[in-house]
Amino acid sequence: MEPVKIVEAPDGHSGAGFFATSFDQVIGLARSHSLWPLPFATSCCGIEFMATMGSHYDIARFGSERPSFSPRQADLLMVMGTIAKKMAPIVKQVYLQMAEPRWVLAMGACASSGGIFDTYSVLQGIDRIIPVDVYVPGCPPRPEQVLEGLMQVQELARNESLRRRNSEQYSQLMASYNIQ
Template identity: 80%
Template sequence: MSDNKSDIIMAETPEGVEGSGFFATSFEKVVGLARKHSLWPLPFATSCCGIEYMATMGSHYDISRFGSERPSFSPRQADLLMVMGTIAKKMGPVVKQVYEQMAEPRWVIAVGACATSGGIFDSYSVLQGIDRIIPVDVYVPGCPPRPEQILDGLMRIQDLAENESLRRRNSPEYQALLASYNIK
């Protein structure tokens, strides 16, 4: 064991001023760090992408390393909606209602080709991407995507959660985006 400080792995801390017995930083940075490591995903899985998500939850890929080990099955207790698989047009209003029931801040990942663009189902009955009914923050391509890709999408959401301004959701640009999706 060496005495070199560079060999010690330090816990992630926000930028700030450090002194003898104290650490000062902005409230926004502390909240961002807390959001990043405490996402509660709501898996909305309808087909094979849901199986890949289950593999991601397993011990080999271990999604809990990223603070998302507690999946929520209630929209009111979730802040990350993970839509995985084919969404029929009749299922669209249900997805939108689930999204609307989630509290702010909330993020959405479209997992797999079907959720992002309809996949191979270019049909009148299949929604050609969930971004037609709700805003999507991260797209994870693949049919089905590998667990590593799902983890990469989760890490991108973590970056959004950490760096997002506390006031972003109230900005005129974001409200205009929500209005374009008919979301209040």
């Protein structure tokens, strides 16, 4: 049995009956433990994601027990499997329909780099059309790797400034992907 991971409270000041911290840290803590993943599964990696959702690996203990099948209600896009070039505009449209803040996890070799499908019809990594925050390697990756990737996204969500999405650097990144 695995040891229970204790979530530390955000840094702040405490005393008799009160706790004070910054608004950014409270929002970061809430975001990191309430991610709603949108699984975009096209092949084998989708099966491993189903195993991760099951009771043995229990993704719910990380706050992601509610997969969303509507981009408007999701904040984590999990792209799993081979993405054909004809499917690329659909993946980009799904990404654009998600509200800010949004994160992307590329799961498996195919989503990350095209995998063994080095052909004219397969997109050689989704990072060619949308920005990727976390890559999970493998063909397919084990559920433990998926959970590790999810924890990395949680760390990004916890530490991201509320103002980062309005920064010039973020605007330039989105412009490089032709995203308005």
